[in-house]
Amino acid sequence: MSNEKIDRWLINSLMDIDFYKITMLQAFYHAAEFRLVNVQWKFACRNKEGLDLTPLIPEIQKQLEHICTLSFSEQELDYLAKLSFIKPDFIEFLRIFKLNMKFIHLHCDGENINLRFDGPLLHVSLFEIYALSIISELHTYINCGGFDLFVAREKLASKIALLKAEGDLTGFNFIDFGTRRRASKDWQEEVLKTLKTQLPDSFLGTSSVHFARTLGLPAVGTMAHEWFQSWQAVTRLADAQIAALEGWVREYRGRLGIALTDCYSMDSFIRDFSDPYFGKLYDGLRHDSGCPFVWGEKAIALYQKMEIDPLNKTLVFSDSLDFPRMIEIWKRFRGRIKVSFGIGTNLMNDVGNVPLSIVIKMISVNGKPVAKISDEPGKSMCEDLGYLQYLASQYGIDPSIVRISK
Structure with a gap:
């Protein structure tokens, strides 16, 4: 202490x-x-x-x-x-x-x-x-x-080097989701500035509205579990997931169209999302728990069943990611469906503590x-x-x- x-x-x-x-x-x-x-x-x-x-x-x-x-x-x-x-x-x-x-x-x-x-x-x-x-x-x-800034910078540099060593990163992109677990606000700002300069084609933006505004980055985000959970108390429980999906469409009319799938499990989400009405309105799905490979295969199969080309949709992975894991997932699904990543703790709080x-x-x-x-x-x-x-x-x-x- x-x-x-x-x-x-x-x-x-x-x-x-x-x-x-x-x-x-x-x-x-x-x-x-x-x-x-x-x-x-x-x-x-x-x-x-x-x-x-x-x-x-x-x-x-x-x-x-x-x-x-x-x-x-x-x-x-x-x-x-x-x-x-x-x-x-x-x-x-x-x-x-x-x-x-x-x-x-x-x-x-x-x-x-x-x-x-x-x-x-x-x-x-x-x-x-x-x-x-x-x-x-x-x-x-x-x-x-506190933390050793030299150590933190070395760790960040190694992440950037790992990506650059892959060579062709066509279709690989990621977003900062680390505001809530950052080592510090100042460190988050330094990381964002570094990524903007070093990885301009792969780094898509940040969930931080403040830094999106001050650093000229895209602000990224749609919905979280609270949106789905809230509907449990205001509608029939078995209909809460569908009500949440419809409520989002009512507000945003197809914009901000990445749906979170795991409030009740991916299998129950597939049951409620399998209407092409949702499949065509939403741009993609977000993974936040469970095996990403099993989940991704289920997502592709869901779109194929709805006769929707998976290449027109995006899967966003955001569960406990690090850079090697992102690369592994990207290699599994590239060319089959668009893939993006939201990375938090490993990006903004990998400083030696x-x-x-x-x-x-x-x-x-x-x-x-x-x-x-x-x-x-x-x-x-x-x-x-x-x-x-x-x-x-x-x-x-x-x-x-x-x-x-x-």
């Missing part, structure tokens, strides 16, 4: 967030189903090293209090307003938007941080990424005492439990095993194999 003190604010802009938080917030804002919805989110650390994060609590509290003083600037709103799918009424909502500490509950629970956000969906959803970024950077500087594996997940809507099951049991997060098992039964999954992940 370092004695280093944090004498700066880690988040200075509400745009320092993943792009899909903005796109989902607009969809929630326009959907009548979510006007009066209250939600609860819960923090979890998946590291198995027995890390004690509780000494970070006072600084986490201070940093969260600071983000509750922030507003979107006119320059930031102008940037968002120029995006064709961001609507004027949502810009006006963001103009008066402010986070509120009364929705945050933070205390020590043994060696664990008990952090929850509880309040109106529209006013607590954005806390997720800010809090994760704060905790990750505090871990870097307080728990780890043990990075945190942390998440904040929605666990209830209007007092009712919600959950994701995924294609990997360890990624499920719910506080009600009975509900999780019932949810599994509604989506053709054996209830006996699901378990609550702490």
Whole structure:
């Protein structure tokens, strides 16, 4: 444990967030189903090293209090307003938007941080990424005492060299998904500048709205699990996945068309997505759990069954990637379907320290439990095993194999 003190604010802009938080917030804002919805989110650390994060609590509290003083600037709103799918009424909502500490509950629970956000969906959803970024950077500087910039740069250089050694990288591209688990904001900025210069044809952009704006990069992102989970509480449970897919189409009319497949498992997604209506409207699918090769083969078969040429669609892989893994997946599917990658921790927190594996997940809507099951049991997060098992039964999954992940 370092004695280093944090004498700066880690988040200075509400745009320092993943792009899909903005796109989902607009969809929630326009959907009548979510006007009066209250939600609860819960923090979890998946590291198995027995890390004690509780000494970070006072600084986490201070940093969260600071983000509750922030507003979107006119320059930031102008940037968002120029995006064709961001609507004027949502810009006006963001103009008066402010986070509120009364929705945050933070205390020590043994060696664990008990952090929850509880309040109106529209006013607590954005806390997720800010809090994760704060905790990750505090871990870097307080728990780890910072990092050796030379080591970090060498590691980044080796990744770039690995890609360049492949020679022809036609069809290979990747996106920065690392905001939530970055070693630091400054390091993320350096990495993005380096990639923009060194890999201009392969590096497509970033999920960080702030750095997309300030560095002239494309902002990339569509939807996350919270979009699918929220629908569990406002429609018939067995129809929640279809309702989420239709709700997204209603908002974006074919834009931002990469669908996440693993809220309930890929097999149940195939069941609900097999209508060519969805197959033609959505540009592709995103993988976030389970074997990427099995998943990719299922995705190609799904498009072929719908008589859609897979070469016109894109598979986005974003589950625990590193550069060798991305190359392996790309070689498996190139020439059969378009492939892209969203890489997070290995890109933005491979600096010589043990990075945190942390998440904040929605666990209830209007007092009712919600959950994701995924294609990997360890990624499920719910506080009600009975509900999780019932949810599994509604989506053709054996209830006996699901378990609550702490």
